[in-house]
Amino acid sequence: MAKGIDYAGKNNSTKSNLRAIKDAGYKFIGRYYGESDWKRLTKEEARLISDAGLYIVTVYQNGGRDIDEFTYTNGKKACRSAIRQAEEVGQPYDTPIYFAVDMEIKNNSDFEAIDDYFRGIVKEMSNYKRDNNGDGFKIGVYGSYYVVKYIDEEVSGVTYLWQCKAWSYGKDYKNRDLYQYSIDKPLKLNNGNTIYVDFCESTGSAGGFQVD
Template sequence: MSKGFDCATPLTAKTAALFFDQRYKFVCRYLAPSGSWKRLTANEAVICSNAGLWIVSVFERGATNALAGAAQGKDDGALALKYAKEVGQPEGTVIYAAVDTDVSSSHYNAIEEYLRSFDEQIQGYELGIYGEYEICEEMRIRGVVNKLWQTYAWSRGAKISDPNVYQYENDVIENGIGIDRDESNGDAGGWKVGMVIQQKSAILDIDVANTIINTWISPAWNDADRAQQAVEVDGDVEASVKLEEQKSYCNWLANQLRKATGQPFQ
């Protein structure tokens, strides 16, 4: 396991060097707008990289934003992409979207919609999730994310198997700043300024992907759309919601195939 920490306080050359000397390998920092006190800047990214610290990027515009669904995910993902570019984060690395609150099963669908929309916006980067045990596990089961940063908070003692990052202690003062302590399995998707990610060659032929989309996924979306129109005439709201979820999943699945073959999302 690699030793790391996350913090809202920007690091200076002095504090970055102190943490590295104490055998910290990575720091998790916020992608945020100019003027935000907790924002990772391009200059700080250089400082951390020069000190030897890997940077793990997290986006959190609001602790409960992920509960607001797809529209919020689209807005937040677009901002996350903008800020990642501003600080020089290399493509191929991970942006963790924060679900910084306790959740229940009633939140699952909205969070899934948020994350899928967020993912569509951060093209070139891999999506990760920060959150408690329940939501990390559920989103992994649903195939929404592969990169998981679990916090012990709200997890009630449960821990997912092999999290990419695990936050195990909060509100510690070290080297004069407040931090949370983390550990990584070595596959957190962190980065340093100037690093180049070797992109994997597409393993799926573009014609095969489009055949799958046009032969199965698009017809499934059309069937769901026709069925939705029919149940709406009958006033069946519950059935309409389920069919809308089915259409959203078809659209997401098609876009994952487009992403895998270098095509733009639709």
């Protein structure tokens, strides 16, 4: 299993911190696309992470904590925004963008909502590939055991699975690519800094990338 971390604050990605993260044995960093400037991955940050010898895993989140956000139309909108940001960063085609469901999903109407949302994402990515000579990004889902299991079984076109510990009640989905097993914990670095991160592990097929 490859060790990694994710964090929202892009200010954590200094040259000194990234060297120390690499020295500590971590292989990848999960970073965000979305509509919040303070946490959105930039081209400059992606280059810093890559130059440190680390890989990047991207997840799109703009809210993701209100079931009313999960509609077919919003799925298409989220996918368009994620594609634009991935292009700006220089994320290579055929690597995944995960889309976050950062809440507990527990009843049929909730599952129907996220089903619609991801079908919107899949449709928009299909349209993008059609208009881009077949090139595009893979689609992933970030969420609890129940979310990743449902999307894996019910929505064709979502091929990467990032399970979080939250709301999983000790269950571990067999097909997952990533597992976020510890949330908002301090990571003491050998440069003297401490940053707060989520700790992750990858099966080796999480879809990390580097940029030039």
